Amino acid sequence: xxxxxxxxxxxxxYQIYPRSFQDxxxxxxxxxxxxxxxxxxxxxxxxxxxxxxxxxxxxMKDFGYDIxxxxxxxxxxxxxxxxxxxxxxxxxLGLKVIIDQVLSHTSNLHPWFVESRSxxxxxxxxxxxxxxPKPDGTPPNNWLSVFGGTSWEWDSRRRQYYLHNFLTSxxxxxxxxxxxxxxxxxxxxxxxxxxxxxxxxDTANFYFHDADLTDNPPLxxxxxxxxxxSRNQPYNFQDHLHDKNRPEVLTFFAELRALLDExxxxxxxxxxxxxxxxxxxxxxxxxxxRLQMCYAFDFLxxxxxxxxxxxxxxxxxxxxxxxxxxxxxxxxxxxxRHATRWTAGGRDAERALRLAAGxxxxxxxxxxxxxGEELGLTEADVAYEDLVDPYGINFWPEVKGRDGCRTPMAxxxxxxxxxxTAGRPWLPVPPEHAAxxxxxxEADQGSLLHFYRGLIGFRRRHPVLATGAIRFxxxxxxxxxxxxxxxxxxxxxxxxxxEDAGVFPLPEGLDPHPLGDxxxxxxxxxxxxxxxxxxxxxxxx
Numbered sequence: 458x459x460x461x462x463x464x465x466x467x468x469x470x471y472q473i474y475p476r477s478f479q480d481x482x483x484x485x486x487x488x489x490x491x492x493x494x495x496x497x498x499x500x501x502x503x504x505x506x507x508x509x510x511x512x513x514x515x516x517m518k519d520f521g522y523d524i525x526x527x528x529x530x531x532x533x534x535x536x537x538x539x540x541x542x543x544x545x546x547x548x549x550l551g552l553k554v555i556i557d558q559v560l561s562h563t564s565n566l567h568p569w570f571v572e573s574r575s576x577x578x579x580x581x582x583x584x585x586x587x588x589x590p591k592p593d594g595t596p597p598n599n600w601l602s603v604f605g606g607t608s609w610e611w612d613s614r615r616r617q618y619y620l621h622n623f624l625t626s627x628x629x630x631x632x633x634x635x636x637x638x639x640x641x642x643x644x645x646x647x648x649x650x651x652x653x654x655x656x657x658x659d660t661a662n663f664y665f666h667d668a669d670l671t672d673n674p675p676l677x678x679x680x681x682x683x684x685x686x687s688r689n690q691p692y693n694f695q696d697h698l699h700d701k702n703r704p705e706v707l708t709f710f711a712e713l714r715a716l717l718d719e720x721x722x723x724x725x726x727x728x729x730x731x732x733x734x735x736x737x738x739x740x741x742x743x744x745x746x747r748l749q750m751c752y753a754f755d756f757l758x759x760x761x762x763x764x765x766x767x768x769x770x771x772x773x774x775x776x777x778x779x780x781x782x783x784x785x786x787x788x789x790x791x792x793x794r795h796a797t798r799w800t801a802g803g804r805d806a807e808r809a810l811r812l813a814a815g816x817x818x819x820x821x822x823x824x825x826x827x828x829g830e831e832l833g834l835t836e837a838d839v840a841y842e843d844l845v846d847p848y849g850i851n852f853w854p855e856v857k858g859r860d861g862c863r864t865p866m867a868x869x870x871x872x873x874x875x876x877x878t879a880g881r882p883w884l885p886v887p888p889e890h891a892a893x894x895x896x897x898x899e900a901d902q903g904s905l906l907h908f909y910r911g912l913i914g915f916r917r918r919h920p921v922l923a924t925g926a927i928r929f930x931x932x933x934x935x936x937x938x939x940x941x942x943x944x945x946x947x948x949x950x951x952x953x954x955x956e957d958a959g960v961f962p963l964p965e966g967l968d969p970h971p972l973g974d975x976x977x978x979x980x981x982x983x984x985x986x987x988x989x990x991x992x993x994x995x996x997x998x
Contacts, residue, residue: 465655465723465749466782467923468505469818469913470555470825474790475512475534476520477865478828480878487865487877489530489539493546495868498895502831503913506553508657508725510790512540516566518626519847520863521557522659523564527644537651544652553654555725560641561663562627569640570628574612574619584637585628586620587612588670599672600700601692603729605851608700622663622700624847632664638709642716649720656717661726661751662737664706667699674698680732690852693731702730702737711746725784725823726751735770739778750782750823757792761799761809764937764954768929771820775927783822787813788830794862797836804956806833808991811908812952815977815993818916819941819950821927828866829890831909832898837864837887845884860884867894908976915975915995921946936961936988940998947998948972951979953988961986961994969996 479491489512499507511521512534521531530537547554563570573581588597588609596609596618602625609618610625620629630637645656673695681693717724726748728737734753741751755770756762774783787795799813800806810833817824839860844850849858865883867890869876875891898906916922925943932938935955941948949969953959963969963984971981972995979994980987986994 460721462721464505464553465725465823467920468553468823469503469916470506470508470725470784470823471499471502471504472508472510472789472825472827473499474510474828474863476883477863477877479866479868480880480882483878483880484533485878485880485882486533488533489535489543493539493543495866496543496546496550496552500550500552502826502910503917504552504826506555506654507547508555508825509557511557511559511659516564516626518564519624520845522559523562523624523627524559525564525566525568527641528647541651548652554652555655555657555723556648556653557659558645558648558656559659560630561632561660562621562623562629565626565628569630574615577615577617583631583634586631586666587615587617588620589617598670598699599695600670601673601695603692604848605690605692620666620700622660629663629666632666632709633668633705638712642712645713645716649716649722653722655723655725655749658724658726658748660701660729661741661748662706662728662730663701664709665703666701667703671699673700676732690856696732697730702733706741707747710741710748714746714748723749725749725825728753730754735773736777738783739774739781742781742783743778744780747781750784752784752786752825754792756785756787757789759798760801761804761813761954764932764935764952767816767937768939771927772929775821784825785817785820785822786825786827787817788827788862789825790827790863791859792862794827794830794834794836796830796833800835805991807905810905811976812954812991812993814905814909814912815950815975816937816952818912819922819939819948819995821925821941823923826909827862831906832867832890832893832895833905834867834890834893835887836861837885837890839864839884843885864890867891868896870894870897911974911976915972918974919946919948920944921948930964932961933959935959949994949996949998951986951988951994953979953990953992956990958990959988961988967998969998971996 476487478487479495480487481490513524514526514529514531515521515523544554573584596607600608602608604623621627676696728734728751738751738753741748800809846858846860865877865886867875874882874886875894898904921941921944925941928940930938936959938951951961975995977993979992
């Protein structure tokens with residue numbers, strides 16, 4: 458494995474949701490041994506690293522994002538020996554291993570919380586966020602849970618409320634307490650000692666809360682969006698100034714970074730924020746005592762964005778943190794797959810997905826691909842009786858939750874459950890996914906899978922796409938154009954997001970010669986670049 462400590466800068470990550478990747482024992486739930494079995498497929502894409510969603514001991518109320526033991530593997534996923542074997546095989550294949558760390562909250566079954574709620578004067582009494590009720594018995598303030606309702610839950614033993622930004626079974630840790638931060642860092646060190654190369658930090662902007670428990674102000678209705686939560690949810694009615702996004706979080710980032718630097722490890726932080734997400738990404742990644750990179754939700758919701766919207770997000774980040782580093786993604790385990798979002802309204806799905814890959818893999822920053830993205834897997838339509846996600850069950854039918862993006866990976870078109878399991882899968886495998894299984898796409902040299910491989914290889918052959926500067930160019934409606942400059946090379950990237958053919962007039966002084974090994978068919982004729990619908994052009998200057 459490379460000793461380059463900056464390997465993450467411009468890397469391509471591949472996210473694995475372990476429950477849905479590959480089942481090795483027939484219980485219908487994916488596991489660590491199954492991931493190890495399928496790592497060769499991931500390596501064949503040419504990506505740099507895998508990010509594995511939580512697999513630690515958990516009652517699975519939020520499917521692993523409610524951890525009861527930070528230092529062990531939940532039995533449904535295997536054992537620590539299975540994890541060690543996975544790391545060894547990944548490293549043999551040249552893949553770094555990134556694992557989820559869910560530090561903002563634990564399960565209510567974690568021994569820390571069991572002790573904390575037992576009394577007001579035990580050794581861990583203030584390890585979580587406890588508060589007295591108002592005189593009328595109502596919660597201490599107006600804070601709301603992402604999953605609906607108040608973010609405070611009454612505990613009859615302590616006769617106090619505890620804070621939970623998500624499920625009531627996910628109490629928030631009190632990061633104002635240095636003992637809590639030290640204990641979490643010790644748990645992070647445990648995995649560093651086992652050879653992991655970095656961490657994805659769940660809800661990194663939720664770590665601290667306002668110690669005075671100040672009410673959140675109402676949000677201007679004009680700022681409400683679908684980026685973080687549905688407009689149908691009360692969570693979207695508040696400006697979350699006091700229950701997250703607190704400046705104190707930089708204290709913990711510095712402590713965490715000092716530990717990571719001992720091992721040459723990296724982090725990618727999740728910023729769950731719909732208004733200031735891009736600016737927080739920049740703030741959190743600027744400086745040697747911050748996180749290496751972050752991602753927000755600006756490209757993780759809604760239909761295919763207009764070119765000016767993509768430009769605006771990237772330019773906001775570049776302006777706010779020119780020394781920071783972004784990780785861009787279009788899909789993950791929390792949002793509707795972009796294979797459905799980007800192809801809404803009758804778009805040519807195959808061309809739109811190639812276009813999406815082209816844009817994602819040429820923007821300045823690192824990239825995260827979600828399992829099945831390389832196959833063009835769409836959002837599954839999961840029947841209400843098959844739902845397991847508490848978020849979806851709670852807000853059905855206006856919000857269908859996250860089960861539709863978490864259905865099992867499709868490996869073998871002709872096998873039961875597309876080769877995911879020999880048993881009954883925890884979520885159904887849609888027939889349309891089986892038709893796009895890995896083996897079917899491997900056999901078709903013109904498939905989306907081979908397109909992704911080729912485009913990732915193109916990115917690797919042109920390091921400027923990983924680490925170079927970006928400068929956007931004015932372009933006609935429907936067209937996105939930018940220069941990537943650095944590493945001894947300048948590339949012009951032009952993409953047509955329209956359903957009609959388009960033309961990009963070359964600015965004076967630009968004389969690109971087309972590069973033909975990226976999979977797009979845009980062509981130059983004199984001072985014009987001609988693009989079919991959902992097409993691209995990449996040329997060298």
